[in-house]
Amino acid sequence: GESVGLHLPTLSVQEGDNSIINCAYSNSASDYFIWYKQESGKGPQFIIDIRSNMDKRQGQRVTVLLNKTVKHLSLQIAATQPGDSAVYFCAEGLNYGQNFVFGPGTRLSVLP
Amino acid sequence: KAGVTQTPRYLIKTRGQQVTLSCSPISGHRSVSWYQQTPGQGLQFLFEYFSETQRNKGNFPGRFSGRQFSNSRSEMNVSTLELGDSALYLCASSLEGSGGETQYFGPGTRLLVL
Numbered sequence: 001g002e003s004v005g006l007h008l009p010t011l012s013v014q015e016g017d018n019s020i021i022n023c024a025y026s027n028s029a030s031d032y033f034i035w036y037k038q039e040s041g042k043g044p045q046f047i048i049d050i051r052s053n054m055d056k057r058q059g060q061r062v063t064v065l066l067n068k069t070v071k072h073l074s075l076q077i078a079a080t081q082p083g084d085s086a087v088y089f090c091a092e093g094l095n096y097g098q099n100f101v102f103g104p105g106t107r108l109s110v111l112p
Numbered sequence: 113k114a115g116v117t118q119t120p121r122y123l124i125k126t127r128g129q130q131v132t133l134s135c136s137p138i139s140g141h142r143s144v145s146w147y148q149q150t151p152g153q154g155l156q157f158l159f160e161y162f163s164e165t166q167r168n169k170g171n172f173p174g175r176f177s178g179r180q181f182s183n184s185r186s187e188m189n190v191s192t193l194e195l196g197d198s199a200l201y202l203c204a205s206s207l208e209g210s211g212g213e214t215q216y217f218g219p220g221t222r223l224l225v226l
Contacts, residue, residue, distance in 0.1 A: 034214065043116070043202050043217035044155075089155065099145070099168045100215070102155035 008087060010107045019077040023090030023103045028071060030092035034100070035064060035075045039086045047075070047088075077108075085110045114139065116205050116218035124224045130191040133221045135203030137184050141216075143167075143209025144186040146178060149200040149220070158201075161186050162209045190223075198225045 013019045025033065031052035036044035050057045050064045050073075057064050063076040073090050087107050093100040117136045125131050137144050145168075146158040157170035161180035178188040184205075190197055200222050204215035 036217075041219075043204075043219045046214050046216065049214060091155075099157040099160060099170060101157070102147075104154050 008105050008107045010109060012109045012111055013080050014111050015080060015082060017080055019075075019080045019084070019108060021075045021077075021088050021106045021108065023073040023075075023106075025071050025073060025090065025092040025103070026101065027092060027094075028068075030094060030101075032093045033064070033066060033073050034091045034093075035062075035073075036089045036091060036102075037084075037086045038089065038105070044089060080108075080110050082110050082112070084108060116203055116216055118201075118203050118218040118221050120221060121219065122222045122224075124226060125193050126226050127193055127195060129193050130189060131193060131223060132187050132189045133201055133203075133223075135186045135188075135205075135218060137186070137203075137205030138216055141205035141207055142184050143206045143213075144180055144184065145204045145206075145209070145215060146186070146188050147202040147204065148172070149202055150198075155202070158188065160209060167209065193225045195225050198223060 034049045035047040037047050038044045048059045048062050048064050050066050055066050061078045065074045087105045089105045090103040091100040119134045143162045145160040147155050149155045158172055159178055160168040164180045175191045180186045200220045202217050202220045204217045206213040206215045
């Protein structure tokens, strides 16, 4: 498959364990954040988003936490499955625009 | 509802040539953004179109241009190709391109410049 990034940070977790992927964002004015999942050979796929007036949001098996004080975002995946193996990107943006800035990505590898 | 589609999926060009990539957004979406993805630089914003007008622009040289048609379909063009333009070019669409809307990405066009 196509390589999204050759030297990405990699997180390896055992199937069934919980995963935590971290992201530091750069612009303290950013007020909208998204997590994307990108599988080999595909475009990024929306997972979950959060606005700056929240510090936690939950989806199906995923939770995003936002700490504006230290400009940190995390994605928690519960009961990680082999299908979760992918590169995960965080993106930050301003509420009025669409030119999101993406983080470098983290490769999640799920071990059987 | 069909997702974002991009054509072609793969393309090989030589230095100095020009290339045009096409993107069809999700039906009803009027905002189209383009991104370049490389292993070294990651995902970088190129530009965004809405109602046939370029509304936002990233930090890319003038060799990179685009346009949007009345049906919201968009094309991007790269002239005088350089080796460093080899990348995955992604298109993303959203309804209005405003206030924190989610963008939906297409599969990308993989461009190789020789």
